[in-house]
Amino acid sequence: MNRQQLIEQIKTKKSFLCVGLDTDLKKIPQHLLDDEDPIFTFNKAVIDATAPYCVAYKPNLAFYEAFGIKGMVAFEKTVDYLKAHCPDHFVIADAKRGDIGNTSAMYARTFFGEYDIDALTVAPYMGEDSVSPFLTYDGKWVVLLALTSNKGSHDFQLTADAGGERLFEKVLRVSRQWGDADNMMYVVGATQGKMFSDIRRIVPDHFLLVPGVGAQGGSLHEVCRYGMTDDCGLLVNSSRGIIYASQGDDFAEAAAKAAHELQQEMAAELAAR
Numbered sequence: 001m002n003r004q005q006l007i008e009q010i011k012t013k014k015s016f017l018c019v020g021l022d023t024d025l026k027k028i029p030q031h032l033l034d035d036e037d038p039i040f041t042f043n044k045a046v047i048d049a050t051a052p053y054c055v056a057y058k059p060n061l062a063f064y065e066a067f068g069i070k071g072m073v074a075f076e077k078t079v080d081y082l083k084a085h086c087p088d089h090f091v092i093a094d095a096k097r098g099d100i101g102n103t104s105a106m107y108a109r110t111f112f113g114e115y116d117i118d119a120l121t122v123a124p125y126m127g128e129d130s131v132s133p134f135l136t137y138d139g140k141w142v143v144l145l146a147l148t149s150n151k152g153s154h155d156f157q158l159t160a161d162a163g164g165e166r167l168f169e170k171v172l173r174v175s176r177q178w179g180d181a182d183n184m185m186y187v188v189g190a191t192q193g194k195m196f197s198d199i200r201r202i203v204p205d206h207f208l209l210v211p212g213v214g215a216q217g218g219s220l221h222e223v224c225r226y227g228m229t230d231d232c233g234l235l236v237n238s239s240r241g242i243i244y245a246s247q248g249d250d251f252a253e254a255a256a257k258a259a260h261e262l263q264q265e266m267a268a269e270l271a272a273r
């Protein structure tokens, strides 16, 4: 999906919600465990329930790889289901990859060639030659970690060099030359609040993938206030806050309600701009 198509979807649905498919067998309704493929059954129900309210889905590979081949089968079925039933939704594989060039090329082949997914989260630490193999696929996106939502973001990302430039700022300044706003996005945690203004000074046009609302306590309003652009420029992810809104038999209805509530808040933020 290209940038213009993504912007159109956001305008049409009045939503920039990304639903995170972080499916954990310990948290899904226990009766689903009798099913042949409980992860896929759960995902399918969540997707059917939330699709009207979101523009993107983000399965996190950790939750699939943890179950070996069975988990990866569930991942592939989920991706295939999204392609068949939600062709207008943007799909992000959250795998946080990045390695020496020839290895990154294989990761790129996996997610963009084999699975044909729109976007992949990538770590910037190993530099340009670790990221550029992901940028050789037409119409595919790198979502580069910039300023993450967790406490550990203070350990490296927020430390400054002798000139006063913080590491996340250097990541943005240098990496924006590797691609452009049509094939790169950045991860910025919703918990980072006013820091979105600093991000926007360096990457005014790039889309930002923003995890950390809901379970991690980030504020949607602050994210929009400091990070929203004329094109919206945001994909805000919530995983646990939506998919485990209820752990009972009504999990799909509860997920729909949680997604709808976030969509309504997003519609108000878009209208207020």
Ligand SMILES: O=C(O)c1cc(=O)[nH]c(=O)n1[C@@H]1O[C@H](COP(=O)(O)O)[C@@H](O)[C@H]1O
Binding pocket: 020, 022, 060, 094, 121, 147, 148, 149, 150, 187, 188, 189, 211, 212, 213, 214, 215, 216, 237, 238, 239, 240, 241
């Ligand atoms: O790259 C990510 O998506 C990511 C980056 C980050 O800084 N913080 C973060 O929480 N994430 C992911 O976003 C999701 C957040 O999930 P919830 O906290 O349950 O909404 C998880 O899949 C995380 O791995």
